[in-house]
Amino acid sequence: MTQLSAGEIRIALIGAAAVAAAAMLPVFDQGFYLTLSLNIVLFAALCTAWTLFSGPTHYISLATAAFFGLGTYSVALGIDVLPFPVLVAAGGAVAALLAGLVGAATLRISGVYFVIFTLGLAELIRQIVSWTQVKLGASMGLYVFTDFSEAHIYWMMLALTVAVFATGWLITRSRLGFALQIIGNDEQVARHCGIDTARLKIVLFMISGAFIGMAGAILAPRYSYVEPPAAFSPTVSFLVVIMALLGGTRRLWGPLVGVVPFTIVMEFVSARFPNDTPIVIGLAFLAIVFVLPDGVLGRLEQLRARLRRSRPASPAAVAAKEPA
Amino acid sequence: MIRRTMLVLTASVAAFTMATGFAVAQDVLKLGASAPKTGPLAGGAAVTHWPNIKLWIHEVNGRGGLKVGDKRLKVELVEYDDKTSGEEAVKNIQRLATVDKVDFIVSPYGTGLNAATAPIIARHGYPHIAATAATDSVAVFAKRWPNSFWLLGSSTQQAQGAVAALEKARKAGHIGNRVAVVHVADAFGLELIAAGKPALQKAGFEIVYEANYPLGTQDLAPIVSQAKAARPDAFVAFSYPPDTFALTEQAQIQKLEVGAFYVGVGTAFPSYIGRFKDTANGILGIGGVNMASKEMQEYRRKHREVTNAEADYWASAMTYASLQILEQAIERAGTLDRAAVIAEIKKTPAKTVLGELPLADNINHRLWTVGQWQDGVFHGVASTGLEGAREPIRKPAWK
Incomplete structure (x- = not known):
């Protein structure tokens, strides 16, 4: 467990090279492609953080907007008082706290009940924030004026994405990850093995929520004017689920192969058909459901299996089948 | 070839x-x-x-x-x-x-x-x-x-405009001093109430009912019935399009009879007059134009x-x-x-x-800060520095 295998080292090197290449992007373009890449990296971070929890446990969480908005608000409320990195950490901490409370209350329920609860959660938090602001007589629109450029936000978001991946990888190597694998396969069996399933799920939900909160905090300077409807927009929750499921949630890098094509296709559609976007997107979803029922990841693995079948099986190929 | x-x-x-x-x-x-x-x-x-x-x-x-x-x-x-x-x-x-x-x-x-x-x-x-x-x-x-x-x-200009329109209505004898004020609990509504309340008090109006409701509230019947119970002379709502329509509808259903009825964003939309037709006559709201x-x-x-x-x-x-x-x-x-x-x-x-x-x-x-529906046109009745303001009419009874 502690020793890195050759395969893992190779993946780490490829990953490092990809991150380095991505980090160089602002040198070449400060305009549209940087902004598009920032959106891709944002959703890569959100979807991967979402998958940290929802992947192994199979709980569909629509609470992303709640965590995200809390992160945004942490920055908006404190930007004049505290340094930015502290606020990002605070955004993560507040989101983790909320995830802990919610998890303790709801992770014993499952299936559709959990989905509905998390959907309501974002709205609940939005109303609480609005209500508090009304009671305090504070102005509801908050400014976030910083000197950050798109490139700065992009780099911070990229760093966060790397952190999400590193955390996800560490979890799979830990006792926690092993326990999660058992929970994911059969929760009954996990409980009989003596695994405290509720506690593990809460811990995981908190980690996932913290990263989403931090993403919201990092993005706050981009709005320059923060209001509850924008910060707690339910669209974010749905987009994250759609992209992550499009990619596939059985691998850590699954969401990534969903986020990248999805964002680019969406972009293409909204640029070419500005007046018919909803129709074209609807057709695209239909096509995805029919063509890629198991997500991009499922299709990739299917292709790999077919390739392997056409060649004689070798011990190396079997070894490579181990999860990355 | x-x-x-x-x-x-x-x-x-x-x-x-x-x-x-x-x-x-x-x-x-x-x-x-x-x-x-x-x-x-x-x-x-x-x-x-x-x-x-x-x-x-x-x-x-x-x-x-x-x-x-x-x-x-x-x-x-x-x-x-x-x-x-x-x-x-x-x-x-x-x-x-x-x-x-x-x-x-x-x-x-x-x-x-x-x-x-x-x-x-x-x-x-x-x-x-x-x-x-x-x-x-x-x-x-x-x-x-x-x-x-x-x-x-x-927002301050809009709120002060609303109060100025009420003052005109009071001077013309359409209303007394009793005002009911409600607002939507979002950035816009908060800014308007923050500026509107002191302006009302300064102008000598008495706020007999005050309430707010979250953005997206579907049922505004309780707000209107409570406002009605306070027997106001004028009703002011710093509202957004869905609630602007809903408040007007409830006021009509519950017959909230006031001399001046003001609702916020959306009053000036063509769909507002399309929905309320003649009933809209005399209703005040944000906006206005000089049709002269x-x-x-x-x-x-x-x-x-x-x-x-x-x-x-x-x-x-x-x-x-x-x-x-x-x-x-x-x-x-x-x-x-x-x-x-x-x-x-x-x-x-x-x-x-x-x-x-x-x-x-x-x-x-x-x-233009305030307009009023008069015979199917939303005439400006209060402005900052623009010519052509009309005198507000008394809000007729709901039909």
């Missing part, structure tokens, strides 16, 4: 493409626009924002194009949907500036989206003439982004002709005026240089459908 025909055809097509290609490069002004076509603000943008861009381009191109130096440039529109999302809006502006390389950009729609895109529009140096942002932050925004101009005034003005009559007629829709009685004209401001500044500057155009906007007030609008400090101080 066939081959030669084909050759000639191909050559002529190539020549034609090249000719038009050159024409595009020289005689076109590319105008970028990013605003909601989907999402929560799409409905408002479809009434107020998009038709005016269409109308303005139709008008300018009908004249032969914008006069820039000794050339005439036809306006070509590049438009994107921002899905009412800040991220999308920022991305669209980036695309317009760096991929489409547009010459100018129409400001986005609504306070939040204008604020979210302001830094990126400023970075690219475009003039940013916001026609649909009404907030107390305009002074802060104008100072922070010197390329930005804010036409729709502040020739320019305004002409504008509304053209709007109907070109877009097949009625302009609203508030920000529609302001959106059109924002494009006139841009147009006149470009023609006066005689260049597409953005910095020169921004300087020109500040220097000389433009002649718009709303009259002359000076923008020396980047903020427009001449606007």
